[in-house]
Amino acid sequence: MHPLLERAKKVMPGGVSSPVRAFLAVGGEPPIVARAKGAEITDVDGKTYVDLVGSWGPMILGHSHPEVVEAIERAVRDGLSFGATCEREVLLAEAVLSRFPWADKVRFVSTGTEAVMSAVRLARGATGRDRVVKFEACYHGHADSMLVKGGSGLATLGIPSSAGVPKALAELTEVLPLDDEKAADELFAAKGREIACVIIEPMPANSGLLVQRHSFLAHLRKLTRQHGALLIFDEVISGLRVAAGGMTEITGLDPDIVTLGKIVGGGMPVGAYLAKDELMTRVAPLGPVYQAGTLSGNPVAMAAGLATLRLLEDRNVYRELDARGAMLQRGFERALERYEVTGSVARVGSVLWLSLQKGPPPRAWHQVDPSGAQIYGQIHRNAMLNGLWMAPSAFEVAFVSLAHGPEHIEAATRAFERSLEALRR
Numbered sequence: 001m002h003p004l005l006e007r008a009k010k011v012m013p014g015g016v017s018s019p020v021r022a023f024l025a026v027g028g029e030p031p032i033v034a035r036a037k038g039a040e041i042t043d044v045d046g047k048t049y050v051d052l053v054g055s056w057g058p059m060i061l062g063h064s065h066p067e068v069v070e071a072i073e074r075a076v077r078d079g080l081s082f083g084a085t086c087e088r089e090v091l092l093a094e095a096v097l098s099r100f101p102w103a104d105k106v107r108f109v110s111t112g113t114e115a116v117m118s119a120v121r122l123a124r125g126a127t128g129r130d131r132v133v134k135f136e137a138c139y140h141g142h143a144d145s146m147l148v149k150g151g152s153g154l155a156t157l158g159i160p161s162s163a164g165v166p167k168a169l170a171e172l173t174e175v176l177p178l179d180d181e182k183a184a185d186e187l188f189a190a191k192g193r194e195i196a197c198v199i200i201e202p203m204p205a206n207s208g209l210l211v212q213r214h215s216f217l218a219h220l221r222k223l224t225r226q227h228g229a230l231l232i233f234d235e236v237i238s239g240l241r242v243a244a245g246g247m248t249e250i251t252g253l254d255p256d257i258v259t260l261g262k263i264v265g266g267g268m269p270v271g272a273y274l275a276k277d278e279l280m281t282r283v284a285p286l287g288p289v290y291q292a293g294t295l296s297g298n299p300v301a302m303a304a305g306l307a308t309l310r311l312l313e314d315r316n317v318y319r320e321l322d323a324r325g326a327m328l329q330r331g332f333e334r335a336l337e338r339y340e341v342t343g344s345v346a347r348v349g350s351v352l353w354l355s356l357q358k359g360p361p362p363r364a365w366h367q368v369d370p371s372g373a374q375i376y377g378q379i380h381r382n383a384m385l386n387g388l389w390m391a392p393s394a395f396e397v398a399f400v401s402l403a404h405g406p407e408h409i410e411a412a413t414r415a416f417e418r419s420l421e422a423l424r425r
């Protein structure tokens with residue numbers, strides 16, 4: 001074991017600050033990172049990899065984009081934290097709202113978890129109802145109400161999926177299957193009057209990439225409205241990634257609250273939630289829903305987000321990201337074919353998922369074949385040896401950035417081919 005990993009394990013649980021980084025799902029040693037630039041990431045021993053994780057989503061421009069780094073350096077010289085509103089915060093709020101024109105106001109927080117937790121509190125505060133509905137396979141951060149899984153059956157009372165989540169709280173979270181209008185209808189018929197909100201990743205990308213039908217998302221919009229419940233689109237991954245206005249723009253649906261994270265901070269810790277005035281006036285200091293943060297709107301983080309959003313203003317960037325995503329998809333699919341490994345690549349723009357099962361990529365968790373995970377572990381270990389850093393879990397997606405040129409995509413494809421070849425031996 002690397003001596004630094006050994007030391008990390010002595011002082012941090014699993015040697016990490018976030019569980020998936022420990023590589024437990026794939027085996028092998030997680031490298032300790034020294035630096036990252038563009039499409040590449042380098043470990044403390046000087047080994048460089050083509051990076052398909054992109055810090056799990058934020059690095060849409062690639063690592064250490066010079067304009068973002070410069071904006072941060074300028075901000076640092078002006079002070080690290082004020083505990084008061086700053087100009088960069090106002091500019092970032094304007095830049096965010098220009099991409100979600102139906103929303104009137106945005107509140108900044110420091111993580112996606114915090115954005116979701118606050119959005120759910122706002123939904124409960126605004127409706128005076130306690131129940132929330134989430135979907136199986138969707139991840140919304142680690143707030144207590146969201147760390148809940150369904151039991152067997154269609155619409156089920158939530159049970160905690162983590163120790164430390166009170167049963168009484170988990171029971172207020174209902175868990176539905178994706179891609180299933182009937183289950184949602186039944187739940188609303190039974191408990192519609194108690195439901196504060198439905199929260200969904202409109203592009204579920206935390207348990208594979210489970211692309212939803214537009215008609216399913218539209219049905220949720222209609223159903224929530226009929227029953228006086230709010231609809232939250234958790235766009236922490238998809239917002240600013242698949243289009244400037246995320247899935248909200250792509251679907252043309254109008255959720256009541258949108259949560260953002262990842263890209264909005266350009267690699268620094270920022271989350272946000274946005275909505276119309278009718279809801280946002282209920283947030284403190286204007287209204288009774290309390291939510292605050294010592295480091296919220298942090299000037300250095302705001303600078304990183306602002307520089308990133310400015311570089312994403314040119315709408316061609318999304319066409320470009322889509323083209324690069326398509327190129328990687330073709331490369332990986334050809335490799336699967338060539339080495340006769342069952343699978344396909346699900347993709348939305350620059351977000352890709354290797355689905356190691358027969359047939360079209362699944363839309364719901366019960367359609368996912370868990371046996372793909374074992375093969376994936378072997379592919380992952382070989383890919384790392386071949387200089388390709390893939391997500392250390394079969395059910396995490398890959399992200400392509402604007403720094404991924406054809407040379408990186410070809411290198412990634414070759415490394416992937418070599419790891420499939422090793423799989424066959």
Ligand SMILES: *Cc1c(COP(=O)(O)O)cnc(C)c1O
Nearest residue numbers: 111112113139140141236237261
């Ligand atoms: C990453 C993620 C979160 C949590 O964000 P953190 O910044 O890790 O707290 C919430 N929702 C979705 C959809 C995510 O992908």
